[in-house]
Amino acid sequence: MKKILSLTLALIMVFALCSVGTAYADNPVVKIGVFEPQSGDNGAGGKQEVLGMQYANVLTPTVEIDGVEYDVELVYADNASSNDKAPTAAQTLISSGVSLVLGSYGSGVSIAASDTFDAAGVPAIGVTCTNPQVTAGCDVYFRICFLDPFQGTVLANFAKNELGASKAYCLAKQGDDYSGGLCNYFIEAFGKENCVYEQFPEGTSDYSTYITNAQNQGCDVFFSPVSTEAAAQIIAKADTQALGMPILAGDTWDSNVILQAAKGTDVKICVTTFYQEGADAEFDAGIKEWINNDATALANNGGNDELAAVTVMGFDAYYVALEALKAAGSTDPADVLEVLPDVSYEGVTGAIAFDDIGDALRDSAFVKECNTETGVWDFVSVATVG
Amino acid sequence: MDALKTTLPYIISGISVGGQYALIAIGYTMVYGILRLINFAHGDVFMVAGLIMVYLAASVPLYVAIPLMILLTVLLGFTIERVAYKPLRTAPRMSVMISAIGVSYLLQNLALYITGGLNKNYPAIPWISDRITLFGMETSRVTVITPFLTILLVVLLVLLINHTKIGMAMRAVSRDFETSQLMGIQINRVISATFIIGTFLAAVGSVLFFTNYPGVVPTSGAMPGLKAFVAAVFGGIGSIPGAVIGAFIIGICESVIKGLDTILIVNGAISEQIGLATFSDAFTFVLLIVILVFKPTGLFGEKSTDKV
Numbered sequence: 219m220k221k222i223l224s225l226t227l228a229l230i231m232v233f234a235l236c237s238v239g240t241a242y243a244d245n246p247v248v249k250i251g252v253f254e255p256q257s258g259d260n261g262a263g264g265k266q267e268v269l270g271m272q273y274a275n276v277l278t279p280t281v282e283i284d285g286v287e288y289d290v291e292l293v294y295a296d297n298a299s300s301n302d303k304a305p306t307a308a309q310t311l312i313s314s315g316v317s318l319v320l321g322s323y324g325s326g327v328s329i330a331a332s333d334t335f336d337a338a339g340v341p342a343i344g345v346t347c348t349n350p351q352v353t354a355g356c357d358v359y360f361r362i363c364f365l366d367p368f369q370g371t372v373l374a375n376f377a378k379n380e381l382g383a384s385k386a387y388c389l390a391k392q393g394d395d396y397s398g399g400l401c402n403y404f405i406e407a408f409g410k411e412n413c414v415y416e417q418f419p420e421g422t423s424d425y426s427t428y429i430t431n432a433q434n435q436g437c438d439v440f441f442s443p444v445s446t447e448a449a450a451q452i453i454a455k456a457d458t459q460a461l462g463m464p465i466l467a468g469d470t471w472d473s474n475v476i477l478q479a480a481k482g483t484d485v486k487i488c489v490t491t492f493y494q495e496g497a498d499a500e501f502d503a504g505i506k507e508w509i510n511n512d513a514t515a516l517a518n519n520g521g522n523d524e525l526a527a528v529t530v531m532g533f534d535a536y537y538v539a540l541e542a543l544k545a546a547g548s549t550d551p552a553d554v555l556e557v558l559p560d561v562s563y564e565g566v567t568g569a570i571a572f573d574d575i576g577d578a579l580r581d582s583a584f585v586k587e588c589n590t591e592t593g594v595w596d597f598v599s600v601a602t603v604g
Numbered sequence: 605m606d607a608l609k610t611t612l613p614y615i616i617s618g619i620s621v622g623g624q625y626a627l628i629a630i631g632y633t634m635v636y637g638i639l640r641l642i643n644f645a646h647g648d649v650f651m652v653a654g655l656i657m658v659y660l661a662a663s664v665p666l667y668v669a670i671p672l673m674i675l676l677t678v679l680l681g682f683t684i685e686r687v688a689y690k691p692l693r694t695a696p697r698m699s700v701m702i703s704a705i706g707v708s709y710l711l712q713n714l715a716l717y718i719t720g721g722l723n724k725n726y727p728a729i730p731w732i733s734d735r736i737t738l739f740g741m742e743t744s745r746v747t748v749i750t751p752f753l754t755i756l757l758v759v760l761l762v763l764l765i766n767h768t769k770i771g772m773a774m775r776a777v778s779r780d781f782e783t784s785q786l787m788g789i790q791i792n793r794v795i796s797a798t799f800i801i802g803t804f805l806a807a808v809g810s811v812l813f814f815t816n817y818p819g820v821v822p823t824s825g826a827m828p829g830l831k832a833f834v835a836a837v838f839g840g841i842g843s844i845p846g847a848v849i850g851a852f853i854i855g856i857c858e859s860v861i862k863g864l865d866t867i868l869i870v871n872g873a874i875s876e877q878i879g880l881a882t883f884s885d886a887f888t889f890v891l892l893i894v895i896l897v898f899k900p901t902g903l904f905g906e907k908s909t910d911k912v
Contacts, residue, residue, distance in 0.1 A: 257721025257822075265722070392882060416865070416881045421827035423817040424621050426743075427862040430613040431881070434866045447723045450819050458735050459613075460742040478725060517720065 248281065248288040248549045250539050251295065251311035253321035253331065253342065258299030259391075259445040260324045262475050263528055265518040267323045267345055268294070270532025272515065273505050281540045284547040290540070297327045299445075301393075304330040312338040317549045318542060318558075320535045323528060324445075325349030325366075326395040332356040341542075341555040345535045346469060346492070346528050349399045353576040360558055360576040362535055362565075363492060364583060366396075369468050370403025372490050372583050372601045373441065377408065380585075380598075381464055381488075383439035385412050387432035389452075391444050392417040400443040400468050418448075425452045429459045443468035450479040457483035464488060472586065472595070474524040481593035490583040493527040493567045494597050501566050505529070524594065527567075527584075534565030610870045613741050614863040615856060620747040620816065622855025623754035627809030628832035629839070629847040630761065631802030637778045637842035638798050640697060644704040645684060647829015648711035649803055653677040653810035654726060654820040655715055661727035669727075674807040681803025682796055690792065715822035726818040733815050746815045751852075753812070757805060758848050765844070770797050778842070831858075834892050840905025850903060854888055861887045 252271060255264035271292060281288050293314050295307035304322075308331035311319055318341045322328050325347040335342045335358050344352050344361030348369055353359045377383045386408050390397035398417070405413045414435050416428060425448070432440050440463050442452055449471055456465060464486040472491035480487055495502060506523040509515045516523070542561045546553040562571040571579050582602045586595040628650055635643045656676050660669040688707050692700045732746045765771035773794045776784040785791050813828065814820060835854045839846025860867075861884045868874045895902065 257716055261721035262723060265720070414866075414877060416877075416879075418862075419882070419885045421823070421885075423813075423819075423824070423827065424617065424859065424862075425817075426617045426747075427614055427859050428881075430617070431863055431866040434610050434613075434863075434870050447819055447821060450723060450725065451817050454818050458733075458742065458744040460735070475723065518722075520722070 245280065245287050245289040247291050248283065248543060249291050249293050249314065249316040250536070251293050251314070251316035251319035251321075251340075253295055253297060253304075253308060253311060253319050253327075254323055255299040255327065256294070256296040259447050260299040260327075260470075262446050262520065263470060263473060263526075264299070264321075264323045266473065266520075266526040267321070267528040267532040269509070269515055269518055270505075270529040270534075271320060271536045273508050273529075274533045274536035276508065277504075278537070278540065281543055283543050283549060288543075288549070297322055297331065299324055299327065301326050301330040304328075305334045307331070308334040312340050316340065317551055318343065318539055318554050320532070320539060321345055322347060324396055325352055325399065326393075328352045328359070329395055332359050335359065338551070339555060340551040341558050343535055343538060343542075343558075345531045347396075348469065349395050350577075351395065351399075357576075358555060360572055362538060362567075362570050362578045363469070363531060364580040365577060366400045366468075367403045368581075368603060369490055369583060370400055370405075371407040371603050372585075373400075373466055373468065374404050374407035375603070376488065376490070376585055376601060377439045377441070377466055381439055381466075383437075383463075385435070385437045386414070386439045386441050387428075387435065387437035387463075388413055388415045389428055389440070389442040389444065390415070390417050391448065392419050394444070396468075396470070397442075397444045401441065404441055404443075422448070423451065426455045426459060428452075429455050429461055433459070433462065438463050440465045441467070443470060446470060446473050446475040449476055453479040453483065453485055453487070456485045461485060469527060472527045474520045474522060474526065477524060477588060477593045477595070478520065480588045480590050483590055485588075485590065487588040487590075488585060488598065489588075489595075490585055490601065491527040492584070493525075493530040494584045494586065495525045495595065496597075498566050501530075501533075505533070530566050534563070534567050534570060537565060538563045538570055607867075607871050609740065611860075611863075611867055612739060613743070614859045614867070616738070616741070616743065616747060618856035618859030619852060620750045620855070621859060622852035623750035624809050624813040624816070625828065625832045625835050625855055626754050626848045626851035627757070627805045627812070628828060629836040629851045630758070630805050630844055632833050633836040633839075633841055633844060633847040634774075634798050634802050636836070638774060638795060639689070639700075641689065641700050641704065642833070643802075644701070644829075645688075645707035645711060646802065646806060647825035647832070648708045648715075649677065649681055649684070649825070650806045650810050650813075650829060651715060651820065651822065651825030652680060652711055653803075653807045654814045654824060655719065655724065657811070657814070658724045658726060658820055666727070666729060670729075670811065673811075674804060677807035677810075678800050678803050681799045681806075685796060685799040690795075712822045712826075719820075719822065721822065724820045726814040726820055728818070729811070729815055744816065746812055750812045750816075753808070754848070757808065758844065761801065761805075762844060764801075770794065774798060831888065834888065838892055838895055838902055840902030843902070843904040846902060846904030854891070857891060858884050858888055 295310045297304040297307040304327040328347040341358045348366045388401040390401040471489040509523045545557040585598040589596045631646045657673045688703045773789045835851035836847045839850030862881045864880045
């Protein structure tokens with residue numbers, strides 16, 4: 219009896235695997251890989267970035283390559299915000315025959331997967347991975363966002379000139395390329411002697427001691443460009459412990475997770491980011507309508523229609539990918555890779571073109587401040603580095 | 605005075621963290637005491653308690669949500685024991701342990717599926733999450749309440765174990781499983797009671813923990829669970845006072861080490877940062893190893909006597 223039972227169980231499992239169906243379409247299909255975290259520390263951000271691509275895919279579901287109309291299919295792989303899972307996720311995409319890859323949110327996973335993409339010769343377009351190492355030394359990685367040395371300098375200048383800070387507390391996550399890298403560039407620009415730099419280990423939930431450290435050392439600004447998950451905790455603690463200094467962060471904090479956490483508190487939060495909501499009213503209205511009419515999209519955006527800059531970047535990345543496919547005139551990754559350096563596109567977030575390394579030619583960032591009463595971002599300034 | 609003022613916040617936050625670890629650690633230590641099983645799923649039950657609260661608070665008022673959450677969590681602990689551990693009562697101990705690991709991953713992945721991997725904001729519970737000023741430092745009321753509530757619950761638990769019939773049965777079972785069965789103790793009832801008490805404390809712990817650190821993700825239970833387990837081993841696994849004292853020591857050490865750089869700089873002992881905060885977790889585990897090397901049964905562990 220038991221044997222029969224276990225055999226049946228095993229068979230059910232096998233059938234479940236086989237039942238993954240195949241879809242039939244009239245047009246030939248070109249696949250674009252979406253290499254984004256759907257879970258883990260950066261799950262929320264990854265989902266928001268994917269939203270932009272999905273919306274773009276709804277607006278423009280086909281692309282004409284060499285005179286033939288292709289259906290664009292987005293193929294997803296979850297890199298789980300984890301550097302050791304990233305290569306496997308990248309391999310999954312390559313195996314499913316994608317022409318090029320978009321992503322990821324979070325620089326660490328992109329760096330970890332770059333060798334896999336390189337070996338397969340599949341081009342990847344980073345959407346919001348800002349660490350310089352993503353494209354440096356990797357021929358197949360491109361990106362459409364600004365870089366951390368730029369962002370770190372902008373933030374340091376802002377802290378000094380606008381906030382009048384003379385001593386900064388910098389907090390990064392241990393082993394995280396994004397927060398660690400950005401902290402280093404910030405410290406470089408702000409002056410090492412005026413910075414206190416600390417790291418918290420993976421799995422930390424008690425951030426109260428770091429708040430106390432910043433207070434005890436008499437800092438004037440709290441710089442913590444960490445994941446939104448940690449951010450929510452830091453904001454909560456900053457509120458209960460009356461931090462008494464502004465919190466400064468990079469592009470990851472431009473998210474409604476932060477707005478929700480900060481609403482009703484008396485914490486001052488400023489971030490640098492890629493896009494200011496309201497810059498393109500028509501686009502904003504369109505994507506908000508789509509998000510509100512799609513329950514899954516609404517849930518993935520954190521339950522409201524507040525736009526994150528990463529969503530808009532995801533939207534632009536999709537069109538850059540289409541431009542590349544059109545220019546290549548083929549769905550072969552090698553052809554796409556060949557034309558990618560010369561692709562340019564006028565996106566919602568501004569003009570996109572690549573330099574020799576594959577980085578975007580961008581020289582401005584938006585600075586926003588969280589309005590803790592209404593729970594939205596207020597525009598502060600456009601920052602450039604002279 | 606100045607030194608005290610800079611150090612005090614770390615000690616207070618450490619005591620609070622310790623209290624939360626203690627409530628989880630008791631669950632580990634009681635189950636180990638009776639079944640000789642390390643219930644790896646315990647940390648995840650703690651996380652599920654947090655998630656249940658998030659979803660309940662969205663639909664019913666808090667005074668209903670909190671008791672209901674505790675009830676559901678206890679039910680979950682009870683069910684896990686009945687479904688995943690009881691059928692393996694006669695199997696080798698290793699099988700039960702593997703089953704516990706399986707339950708742990710099952711809970712984590714179910715939570716991942718339900719939440720979609722996103723951070724869920726824990727509801728703010730009025731009064732206990734209010735900001736208060738204590739000796740000139742700002743903190744939330746829950747930080748102060750935690751250690752007292754923990755000690756109160758532990759005292760009640762010790763009274764229960766020492767002065768009630770079920771408590772006596774528990775002590776008997778933990779001494780000798782088979783003999784107590786021969787003496788007419790209904791072993792399954794005792795074990796269920798143990799799991800119910802353990803998960804009840806974890807549920808209470810989750811309210812305190814997540815009110816203090818308001819974000820629930822599928823892996824939220826992993827690190828606190830591991831630390832609580834370390835605390836239980838540190839204090840001598842099987843001993844309830846041991847687990848509680850171990851948890852407080854680990855909580856305070858962790859917090860003080862995170863702030864040690866700052867304490868030393870502010871008091872003029874060193875002039876530059878030496879990056880000790882990075883090693884806060886490492887220190888915790890080194891402490892554990894050192895204690896175990898010198899006292900293998902932990903601080904309050906029972907001496908194992910070989911039966912002939």
